[in-house]
Amino acid sequence: MSDLYEAETLAIARQLWTASHESRNFFSQLREHIRIEDERLRVQLFRLIDCLLSLRRKTEVARHLQEYLRDPAVELPEGLTNS
Known part of the structure; x- marks a missing residue:
């Protein structure tokens, strides 16, 4: 399977x-x-994509996005950070 x-x-x-x-x-x-050269970022984005179809509300999408991208090991590209 x-x-x-x-x-x-x-x-x-x-x-x-x-x-x-x-x-x-x-x-x-x-x-x-955005060039996604950071493998950890790619993994987190694929995790998000993998679960998107099961998420029903915008708040669920936002929560997952924050959870995956707030991982300290992930370096966000410039333009996706607050600084």
Whole structure:
């Protein structure tokens, strides 16, 4: 079952990648402005993406976003920090 899950996850990632190159959507704009070189940040963002479909309210999304990105090991790119 994990092979099927991984295959479906990769298929979704490819669709998002293709869509971000074809249009000026949120993902396209994000890709142009932020280079995610920090592996820990990438992992946290993938964790967030993984659970997004199960979140029903904006407050749940905000709580998860804060939880994942407040990890002290994660270095946010300039422009995503308060300083």
